Amino acid sequence: MDLTQFTGQPTLHSSRLILEPIDESHTPKLYELYSDTELHHFVPFEPISIEQWRERCARWATRKSFEENELWLNWLGRDKETNRAMAHFQVGIKEDGVATIGYLVSRTFQGKGLAYEGLLEVFAYLRDVLGVREVKAWSDSRNTSSHKLAKKLGMLEIEFIKDADFFKGSSSDEFVFSKMF
Numbered sequence: 001m002d003l004t005q006f007t008g009q010p011t012l013h014s015s016r017l018i019l020e021p022i023d024e025s026h027t028p029k030l031y032e033l034y035s036d037t038e039l040h041h042f043v044p045f046e047p048i049s050i051e052q053w054r055e056r057c058a059r060w061a062t063r064k065s066f067e068e069n070e071l072w073l074n075w076l077g078r079d080k081e082t083n084r085a086m087a088h089f090q091v092g093i094k095e096d097g098v099a100t101i102g103y104l105v106s107r108t109f110q111g112k113g114l115a116y117e118g119l120l121e122v123f124a125y126l127r128d129v130l131g132v133r134e135v136k137a138w139s140d141s142r143n144t145s146s147h148k149l150a151k152k153l154g155m156l157e158i159e160f161i162k163d164a165d166f167f168k169g170s171s172s173d174e175f176v177f178s179k180m181f
Helices: 023-034 048-062 113-126 142-154
Strands: 015-020 070-079 085-094 098-105 136-140 155-169 169-180
Touching: 015 085, 015 113, 023 070, 023 085, 070 113, 070 136, 085 113, 098 113, 113 142, 136 142, 142 155, 142 169
Parallel strands: 098 136
Antiparallel strands: 015 070, 070 085, 085 098, 136 169, 155 169
16 A cells, blocks of 8 residues: 555545544544543553643644554544534554554443444445555453454454553453454
8 A cells, every 4th residue: 555645534424423534623522532531441541631632633634653654544523413522533554555443432422333333434435445455453352342343343353462561550451353355
C-alpha cells in the first residue's frame, strides 16, 4: 500500500452514526468522552488534560505517524438522532496493507450495537477504498465485550499474549484478533 497516495479522510455514515475525521475542533468532545474513568479499566493510561487532547487531535489531523510510515485515521462518532459525540474509532495502517483498530464508546451508548455499526463502515472503507488486506485488534483478555464484538465483526482470535502488559497493579494478558479481506 502506497501511503503517499492517500488523498484525505472522508466522513463516514451509517444508519445511526456520522463518523467525522478528527481535527483540533474535536478536542472538547474527546476530552469529555475520555474523562469517564470507568472507561479506563482495560487500558494502561488515565484521562489526560484538555491541552494534551488538543495536542493529540492536532497530531491526528496530520493523518501520519511520527515516523511517517503509518497512516493514522481517527473518527469521532456522533449519534445522528441527538448529534451527541458517543465514540472514537481509530485505525493505523502500515505500508504492508495491515491495519490496526481501536475504539471507545461512551457508557451511555454501549450495548446498542453502535460500535459494530461504526466499525462495519470503517472496515468497508479500509477494504473498498484503501485496499487494506487485513485488520487486527488487540484486546485485554478481561474485556469480554470487545471479544464478542471482534467475533461479531468476523474477526478470528489468532494469538494469546500472556503478560502483555502490566498496569494498574496487575498483569494484563491480550488476545489478538484478525480479519482478512
